[in-house]
């Protein structure tokens with residue numbers, strides 16, 4: 001039942017429509033069909049779910065919500081709104097403060113030096129995971145999609161790879177917790193580890209040369225070193241931004257390829273097309289529901305919004321907008337006509353995903369390394385596919401079989 005107390009007086013009744021991307025039964029069963037049908041709704045509507053929030057359903061507007069920090073502030077990006085005690089650098093800052101953090105992160109943590117071994121490490125970890133499968137079968141979500149990004153994160157940071165299982169349990173609590181309590185428990189455990197781990201590293205900063213940790217120590221912001229609190233915030237940001245997202249993305253792409261042998265064969269026979277195919281898959285299977293807070297009272301495309309209203313920029317909705325992508329549900333590796341399809345899967349504007357290169361490397365390795373070794377790939381018969389959704393859409397489980 002709609003909770004009318006969550007509908008502010010300035011929201012016109014004709015724009016009120018329910019949409020709960022975390023819990024709607026339909027989005028769990030058929031996320032893409034459900035999201036494609038949002039196109040039949042107004043360009044802007046208000047859902048009383050998840051604390052009450054605006055949703056824009058056109059790619060051009062989603063681009064605007066991401067980019068117009070003068071209208072939409074990133075100080076709050078979670079839906080429902082989260083406790084403001086956790087501020088993540090750089091995500092929760094608007095320009096100009098954001099620009100300084102972003103610049104130093106791009107120049108240091110994400111520099112070619114810090115990422116020098118990313119590709120060979122990713123290939124080695126991917127092969128080790130494949131070798132750990134029972135021949136011809138895996139539960140892709142737990143056996144691969146969760147593990148590869150965590151291994152890479154720990155390796156890049158210069159942390160102990162034995163921490164994988166702990167990280168996995170915190171990530172599952174934070175993003176897939178059954179309630180706010182579980183989410184908080186995961187967050188507190190991860191933040192506790194970050195604090196202790198940073199203290200240990202700072203006691204002996206010369207170890208793990210070339211790691212992201214060392215790059216963080218070398219970073220300067222307005223001419224000074226980062227404070228301990230800033231380092232904690234950045235590490236937690238990378239932990240929360242860079243793991244669950246890649247996992248979610250991998251699950252939809254592998255499901256699609258397991259169900260579509262022609263597309264799979266094309267990638268195995270034409271590895272030179274992988275970079276183009278990947279962008280089309282990122283367009284088709286957007287995963288993120290990102291929030292902003294309205295920065296001041298505005299008239300946005302004819303709709304009155306008040307300061308503090310929450311508004312959602314959803315990349316799955318952007319990728320399925322037929323105005324931007326004709327026949328949007330079809331995966332067409334040639335869609336870009338020899339160019340990479342431009343999409344909003346990594347956001348846009350000042351907060352455009354800083355980890356996009358890292359994500360692309362891991363997704364490319366998944367396609368190049370796994371597909372040729374999984375002939376006759378298919379989903380295990382009798383499987384009911386379901387998503388479990390938080391800030392991203394993710395498959396709950398994906399049991400795969402192939403001819404070993």
Ligand code: HEM
Pocket residue numbers: 066074077089090091092102237238241242243245246249287288290315344345346347348350351352353354355356358359
């Ligand atoms: C397929 C994987 C990924 C997807 C789909 C994704 C998606 C996104 C999106 C949509 C945003 C924009 C958020 C906003 O506007 O508020 C974003 C920002 C961000 N992402 Fe990613 N991301 C992925 C992987 C990663 C990885 C691997 C890392 C790092 C290890 C990372 C770190 C970040 C950070 C730090 C930001 C905030 C950037 C800023 O505020 O300037 N992401 N990501």
